[in-house]
Amino acid sequence: SESLQQEAGVLRAVQSTRASGLDSVPRVVAFERLGGHPMLLETAIPGIHMKPGVVRRDPDGCIALALDWLVALRQLAPTPADEGWYERLVTRPLDDFAHAFPLEEAERRLLDETAALIESLRAVVLHLSVEHGDLSHPNLLIRPQGGLGVVDWELAQVDGLGASDLFFFLSYVAFSRENANQTGQFEAAFQRAFFGRDAWAVPHVLAYAARTGLPRDQLAPLFILTWARYTTRLVQRLQAGEDGPAPVGADLAAFLRANRYYALWRHSLAHADQLGWLLT
Numbered sequence: 001s002e003s004l005q006q007e008a009g010v011l012r013a014v015q016s017t018r019a020s021g022l023d024s025v026p027r028v029v030a031f032e033r034l035g036g037h038p039m040l041l042e043t044a045i046p047g048i049h050m051k052p053g054v055v056r057r058d059p060d061g062c063i064a065l066a067l068d069w070l071v072a073l074r075q076l077a078p079t080p081a082d083e084g085w086y087e088r089l090v091t092r093p094l095d096d097f098a099h100a101f102p103l104e105e106a107e108r109r110l111l112d113e114t115a116a117l118i119e120s121l122r123a124v125v126l127h128l129s130v131e132h133g134d135l136s137h138p139n140l141l142i143r144p145q146g147g148l149g150v151v152d153w154e155l156a157q158v159d160g161l162g163a164s165d166l167f168f169f170l171s172y173v174a175f176s177r178e179n180a181n182q183t184g185q186f187e188a189a190f191q192r193a194f195f196g197r198d199a200w201a202v203p204h205v206l207a208y209a210a211r212t213g214l215p216r217d218q219l220a221p222l223f224i225l226t227w228a229r230y231t232t233r234l235v236q237r238l239q240a241g242e243d244g245p246a247p248v249g250a251d252l253a254a255f256l257r258a259n260r261y262y263a264l265w266r267h268s269l270a271h272a273d274q275l276g277w278l279l280t
Contacts, residue, residue, distance in 0.1 A: 047149045048142050052137060065142065132165050135168050170205070220272060
């Protein structure tokens with residue numbers, strides 16, 4: 001119920017800015033309760049799914065579509081960050097994770113190192129924007145008239161961190177290019193995309209930053225925060241409770257420690273000084 005309400009709210013907010021020309025997201029037709037159950041009815045977005053095989057055949061074309069869409073999304077209604085943005089988007093999710101997860105020494109170090117590396121964001125003039133939260137297959141469509149269509153907005157936030165969608169999408173491209181879903185080589189694909197002087201995703205990251213006015217010194221902390229937030233939100237979704245996530249049991253903890261995005265969080269911290277845009 002909450003996720004459907006969240007999706008309806010974000011889509012209505014995007015819908016209210018149609019004058020901007022962004023017509024690639026569903027319109028809310030109705031959001032009601034029927035027989036005690038929530039019902040969300042949206043318009044359809046025609047197109048073909050941007051599956052991993054489609055990405056492998058034309059990665060640059062797929063990235064160009066996504067980059068144009070992300071820039072347009074950020075320009076819809078970028079708002080100066082409110083006073084409580086850091087607490088809402090950073091501190092609270094990490095604190096909820098710390099309280100719910102059966103922390104081992106590795107997780108305590110992970111949280112401490114993350115807090116230290118993203119601390120610089122507290123003092124910056126940050127502009128928030130609509131954040132989809134899961135910009136990968138099967139939520140991406142290549143529309144018949146050209147351009148990207150995006151569905152499934154249940155994880156979206158109106159006042160979120162738009163750069164996270166860019167990093168998440170480029171990681172999806174990295175996995176698709178190397179068929180990591182079949183081989184399990186997620187970290188290797190991630191490494192080649194973002195780290196070192198030859199990282200192929202770096203020009204796309206810098207192009208996004210230039211087109212949206214995102215300062216280059218914010219890229220590294222936002223990159224690390226992307227994986228920290230995605231992992232902690234997994235806990236929130238799987239263990240949702242009225243006062244935050246319920247305590248995580250041993251089986252779920254083992255599942256999360258084996259999750260690819262938990263691994264990307266660890267990898268991004270371990271190699272933060274090797275991010276490609278820091279070396280150019």
